[in-house]
Each structure stands twice: as C-alpha cells, then as structure tokens.
Amino acid sequence: MTTKLLEVNNLKQYFPIKGGVFGRTVNQVKAVDDITFHVNEGETLSIVGESGCGKSTTGRAVLRLDDPTSGEINFDGENLLQLNKRQMREKRKDLQIIFQDPYASINPRQTVRQVLEEAMAIQNVLPKSERLDKILELLDIVGLGPHQLDRFPHEFSGGQRQRVGIARALAVDPKFIICDESVSALDVSIQAQILNLLKQLQREYHLTYLFIAHDLGVVRHISDRVAVMYLGNIVEIGEKQEIFDNPKHPYTKSLLSAIPVPEPDRKQERIVLKGDVPSPIDPPSGCRFHTRCPFATEKCKNEVPKLRKTETMTGTHQAACHYIEDIESGRKQPNY
Ligand code: SF4
Numbered sequence: 001m002t003t004k005l006l007e008v009n010n011l012k013q014y015f016p017i018k019g020g021v022f023g024r025t026v027n028q029v030k031a032v033d034d035i036t037f038h039v040n041e042g043e044t045l046s047i048v049g050e051s052g053c054g055k056s057t058t059g060r061a062v063l064r065l066d067d068p069t070s071g072e073i074n075f076d077g078e079n080l081l082q083l084n085k086r087q088m089r090e091k092r093k094d095l096q097i098i099f100q101d102p103y104a105s106i107n108p109r110q111t112v113r114q115v116l117e118e119a120m121a122i123q124n125v126l127p128k129s130e131r132l133d134k135i136l137e138l139l140d141i142v143g144l145g146p147h148q149l150d151r152f153p154h155e156f157s158g159g160q161r162q163r164v165g166i167a168r169a170l171a172v173d174p175k176f177i178i179c180d181e182s183v184s185a186l187d188v189s190i191q192a193q194i195l196n197l198l199k200q201l202q203r204e205y206h207l208t209y210l211f212i213a214h215d216l217g218v219v220r221h222i223s224d225r226v227a228v229m230y231l232g233n234i235v236e237i238g239e240k241q242e243i244f245d246n247p248k249h250p251y252t253k254s255l256l257s258a259i260p261v262p263e264p265d266r267k268q269e270r271i272v273l274k275g276d277v278p279s280p281i282d283p284p285s286g287c288r289f290h291t292r293c294p295f296a297t298e299k300c301k302n303e304v305p306k307l308r309k310t311e312t313m314t315g316t317h318q319a320a321c322h323y324i325e326d327i328e329s330g331r332k333q334p335n336y
Helices: 055-062 085-091 112-122 128-141 158-170 188-205 216-222 240-245 250-257 298-302 324-329
Strands: 004-019 024-040 044-048 070-075 095-098 176-180 208-213 225-230 233-239
Touching: 004 055, 004 208, 024 044, 024 055, 024 208, 024 233, 044 055, 044 216, 055 070, 055 176, 055 208, 095 158, 112 128, 112 158, 128 158, 158 188, 188 208, 188 216, 208 216, 216 240, 225 240, 225 250, 233 240, 233 250
Parallel strands: 044 208, 044 225, 095 176, 176 208
Antiparallel strands: 004 024, 004 070, 225 233
C-alpha cells in the first residue's frame, strides 16, 4: 500500500514588490500559484520546468525556508504551516535539502568533520562521543574516505563536494530529501555517479525525494513520477513513463521535443515555442501558457484549465489543457 508522506494543497507563494517613498507593497511576484501534489513514501517525484517556473520556490516553501502565502503542507500527517519556528527547526531533522552548489551551502572554513558534526549537533543526533563513528560511516556511504575527514571544501572536486552535501543531509537520518538542481552543476559522468548514489541510498534507507531539475534526461533517470511546472502552475503530472511516452500538454510536448534522440534515423518533430516566458508579476489570464501555445483560442485566454484525466491517460496522469482530446484526435491543429 502506498502512503503519502508529503501532501501539498493549494500552495501559493507570492513575494511582495515594495515601492514608493513609504516602501508599500505595489505588486506581487506570483512565483507559485495554487499548486497541489503529493509524494508517496519511498518514491521520487521530480518537478521539472524552465528557470523561473517556481520549482525551486516550491521546494523552499515545503521546507518553510520561505513562509508560504497560503495553502497546506502536510508531512507525515502534520501541517507544517501550523508549526512554530522551534517546532519547524526540530522537524527539519526529517526534511533535508541538497542544493545545486554545495560550495555555496557548505561553510568554506569548516572541514568535512566539522560540517557533519555541526549538522548532528544542531539536531541532537547521538551523544558527542559517538558522532565520529557516524561521520566515518557517512563518508563511507557516500564514497569518501577517512583520509578526507579534515579537508576543507576547496580541496574537493565538484562531485566530491556534492557527496559531502549528501552526507550532511544524511547525517540527521531524514525521511525526505529535496534535491534542488543537485546535479545540474556537475559534468555528465559525475552526474550519473551522483544520481546512482542517490538511488542506491533511497533503496537502502527508504528515502523519499522531491527532485527539482530542468534537465529532462536527469529526470528520466531518477523519477518515479514527474510534475511539469509552467509559470507557477503544475500543467501536467503523472508516472514517469506516461509523461515521457504519452505527454498531453503542449508545453510538456515542447520540452520533450527538445531532448536529442539517440537514433539518427528516427525523425522527431521539434516544437519551438514562440516568445519568452511571461513575467510572474503579471501572468497571462486563463491558461498561463496561452501566449506561447500553438493551439491557443479565446477560451484559453479567459478560462483557467484544471488538471484532469482523459480516457487515454493511465495511472495518476493528469494535464491542465482545455483541448487534450481535440489535439490528440487531430481535430485541433496548431496555428503556426
Ligand atoms: Fe494551449 Fe489552450 Fe491547452 Fe493552454 S488550454 S495548453 S493555451 S490549448
């Protein structure tokens, strides 16, 4: 039986824009605007989308690194938005994050030993006398050795630093880890090593991941399910195979059409979107994708499409488009 470890309901994250002599709020950046999703225990849900779509903001909101504007974040049966600061600090033992740039998130003046020791001390993990054994075990788990214990971050390669970042997240025995573009800055071969390490750790320690990425190749490798975000909304969500083999939303199709195909003889239609992503300060009305969508109509400008399932979708697959059936049957043609 699958258990939902994280349930996010109607999450909104708006950031105020201050202006004028009195520094009043003159507008808002609607970075995340009413999204709902869940992550099952032991699975990896990836959130994918272009930069600025709200995927990292979602991760930060789940951890309450930024306090959300509204919504509900239930973790292990508890609404995180109702916890006070102290309770939330304690809760972070269960919810950890691995950032894109471990160099920026690890104190450059601390050795690996100090970094891991500090992570455990903050959450009161083990008596001080037993922590060194745990630190050595963690280094071994992430593929580093005891000889690296007293090295500083600058003495490591990018991949090794990310291993330190993973060890730091694991130091407090979390249940849930947010990987925020955690392999984006690494070379492809190192990316593969880190992804394999994350998968191995997930199996061994029954970890649950929210994996945030813009690279669909990486997402394909690591995910069980995928959520596609566009301008603060989830436009499609479902099992990985469904999203990759049976995409329904025109935006998902355009993202997938940009992935290079390994077989040179196989023809793939590239869907090139017009224009840039609009500003989240004043997002388009109706379907937010209508300014770039080749199928857009007046209805798209006026009515917000809801996530829904059609007869040709399986599992938990849903997409937010008024014309899924018409596009699929060919009744609706792109207006290029
Ligand atoms: Fe395109 Fe309209 Fe569907 Fe939005 S609702 S994705 S604009 S066809």
